[in-house]
Amino acid sequence: MADVSTNLKKDWALTQAAFDKLLTSLDDDRELAAEKYEVLRSKLSRFFQWRDCPSPEDHTDDVLNIVARKISEGETIENVSSYAYGVARMLCKEIRKKQEAEQRAFTNIPITVQINQSDDEKDSLHECLDKCIGKLPDESRELIIGYYQGDKREKIDQRQVLAAKYNITLNALRINACRIRDKLEICIDECLKTVRAT
Amino acid sequence: MARNINHDDLISLYLLGELSEQEQHQIEKGYFEDDDYFAQLLSAEDELIERYLRHELSEGERSRFEKAFLGNPRRRRRVETYQALISPARQIRQPLKDRPSYLIWLDALRTFLSGNGKIIPVALALLLLAVLAGLWLYTKNSAPQREVAANRAEQHEVKPESSPQIVQNPPATPPGANRPSEENPQGTAPGRKAQRDQRQPRLENGSGPGPQQTPIVATFMLIPGTLQRGAELRTIEVRPDVTLIRLELGLLENDFSTYTVVLSQAGGRQIRKWPELKAQSRAGGAVVVVNLPARQITSGVFEFSLYGVNSGHDAQEVEDYQFRVIKIPS
Numbered sequence: 449m450a451d452v453s454t455n456l457k458k459d460w461a462l463t464q465a466a467f468d469k470l471l472t473s474l475d476d477d478r479e480l481a482a483e484k485y486e487v488l489r490s491k492l493s494r495f496f497q498w499r500d501c502p503s504p505e506d507h508t509d510d511v512l513n514i515v516a517r518k519i520s521e522g523e524t525i526e527n528v529s530s531y532a533y534g535v536a537r538m539l540c541k542e543i544r545k546k547q548e549a550e551q552r553a554f555t556n557i558p559i560t561v562q563i564n565q566s567d568d569e570k571d572s573l574h575e576c577l578d579k580c581i582g583k584l585p586d587e588s589r590e591l592i593i594g595y596y597q598g599d600k601r602e603k604i605d606q607r608q609v610l611a612a613k614y615n616i617t618l619n620a621l622r623i624n625a626c627r628i629r630d631k632l633e634i635c636i637d638e639c640l641k642t643v644r645a646t
Numbered sequence: 647m648a649r650n651i652n653h654d655d656l657i658s659l660y661l662l663g664e665l666s667e668q669e670q671h672q673i674e675k676g677y678f679e680d681d682d683y684f685a686q687l688l689s690a691e692d693e694l695i696e697r698y699l700r701h702e703l704s705e706g707e708r709s710r711f712e713k714a715f716l717g718n719p720r721r722r723r724r725v726e727t728y729q730a731l732i733s734p735a736r737q738i739r740q741p742l743k744d745r746p747s748y749l750i751w752l753d754a755l756r757t758f759l760s761g762n763g764k765i766i767p768v769a770l771a772l773l774l775l776a777v778l779a780g781l782w783l784y785t786k787n788s789a790p791q792r793e794v795a796a797n798r799a800e801q802h803e804v805k806p807e808s809s810p811q812i813v814q815n816p817p818a819t820p821p822g823a824n825r826p827s828e829e830n831p832q833g834t835a836p837g838r839k840a841q842r843d844q845r846q847p848r849l850e851n852g853s854g855p856g857p858q859q860t861p862i863v864a865t866f867m868l869i870p871g872t873l874q875r876g877a878e879l880r881t882i883e884v885r886p887d888v889t890l891i892r893l894e895l896g897l898l899e900n901d902f903s904t905y906t907v908v909l910s911q912a913g914g915r916q917i918r919k920w921p922e923l924k925a926q927s928r929a930g931g932a933v934v935v936v937n938l939p940a941r942q943i944t945s946g947v948f949e950f951s952l953y954g955v956n957s958g959h960d961a962q963e964v965e966d967y968q969f970r971v972i973k974i975p976s
Contacts (some may be wrong), residue, residue, distance in 0.1 A: 482694070487681060487684075490684075491677060491678055491684055494684075494688070495674060495678075497718065497720050497721055497724075498660065498661060498663070498904065499663075499670075500663055500714070500717075500718055505720075527679075529678050529679065530675075530678055530679060532678070533675065533678035537671070537674070570730075570915060573726055573730050574730055574733075574915070575725075577727065577730050592731075594733040596728075596732050598864050598945050599945040599973065600945075601945070601975040602944075602973065602975050605975070617682075618685075619681065619682045619685035619686070620681075620685070622685040622688050622689055623681060623685050623688065624682065625688075626688045629724070629727065629731075632727060633720070633723050633724060633727050636723065636727060637723060637939060640975070
């Protein structure tokens with residue numbers, strides 16, 4: 449994994465067979481494998497966000513493509529999650545190098561950013577959030593609304609109730625909520641682009 | 647990790663992008679190997695965002711947060727989405743099947759007006775029903791009776807089968823002010839309502855309000871903002887078993903035939919509107935009464951704007967009433 453760019457073969461596209469092999473390497477049980485895949489996606493996406501990389505979702509796809517290709521080419525990977533992290537870390541370093549080179553070309557002006565949305569922006573965000581929540585499957589919708597319901601203590605209690613209801617641990621509930629929120633955020637981004645275009 | 651700091655702080659520093667490469671690697675290795683550890687980081691991130699939105703971060707933390715989160719479009723969207731998800735306006739938007747009928751009606755009307763053809767037959771049927779209901783109300787009730795009916799409808803929405811218990815809460819008091827002892831009912835302060843025991847008998851099963859339980863109404867009196875300038879923010883405490891909050895907005899003058907009341911998050915988004923309310927007489931003045939199902943409001947700071955309307959004239963803003971809600975957890 450010395451050079452991620454060379455691993456990112458642009459002419460290689462993820463095939464169903466390669467994806468199936470990736471899933472099988474995560475777990476023999478198809479349903480569990482799908483869950484593990486979603487968790488791995490969330491971890492990669494968060495990794496790139498927390499490392500302040502510019503396009504977390506695209507980088508996540510790149511990493512998963514590299515891992516899938518390696519597996520489809522017959523490489524034996526003991527721990528897919530750790531391997532994916534290794535690829536992600538290398539990719540992040542390359543992105544950083546590119547960013548630094550680009551930044552040197554510009555004067556670095558510090559920008560103070562705050563959340564000062566106008567009423568119209570807030571309305572659009574709420575509208576898009578409504579639409580995107582509406583597109584979620586019933587169970588995901590119920591989970592995400594319940595997860596953020598209430599205030600402090602009430603919220604903690606509510607989450608325990610939800611975890612009990614779905615018969616999962618609190619940590620599993622957190623990861624599920626994170627996955628749903630990731631999807632919501634992407635959906636909201638798309639929706640806001642449409643709103644702004646009209 | 648050579649630094650002598652606790653692990654929670656280390657996670658915060660990681661989320662703010664302030665760790666060395668080696669420290670970052672340790673944390674990342676940890677969460678890629680352990681889902682529970684990943685969940686811990688997600689939780690810490692949520693907590694950081696929530697503290698930022700609630701203005702609970704120190705000046706230094708706030709500026710570091712803004713640099714780390716708001717400078718990155720994806721993380722900025724996360725903060726905005728989080729803000730929208732926890733806003734009081736969002737808290738009252740429940741899934742369609744759980745939503746009160748009036749919200750479903752509003753949605754249907756909104757969709758109808760926005761030109762979605764699929765909803766037109768449904769909307770027309772609802773409109774016809776509304777017209778018939780309106781005609782029935784018009785012939786059946788005088789104006790004051792209509793208002794009582796509207797109040798009842800609100801209570802009905804909370805619990806259709808049984809009559810409510812009334813809990814006369816004291817007028818809202820500022821935090822830290824001496825609350826009157828419940829064994830020593832007041833009634834002497836101007837505008838203060840006679841107060842009954844706030845501790846109504848607990849529901850038999852001791853749990854929150856359910857389908858077979860009697861609704862409990864908590865009544866609060868709010869004083870107009872013009873009389874409140876400089877005073878601490880009014881605070882109303884809502885017990886977990888309260889199902890309906892009855893708010894009486896005191897009037898300095900009763901000069902209008904009807905009033906419209908708008909509830910908003912302080913300095914922010916509109917939550918709900920009550921049109922065509924009549925003032926009701928009280929000893930020493932008049933009040934406008936609004937009924938708010940307790941589940942539609944969370945703890946936070948809110949504002950009522952009161953508009954007066956006279957026939958043939960535009961509505962004009964009369965008063966505002968700021969207050970803080972503290973929902974007591976069960």
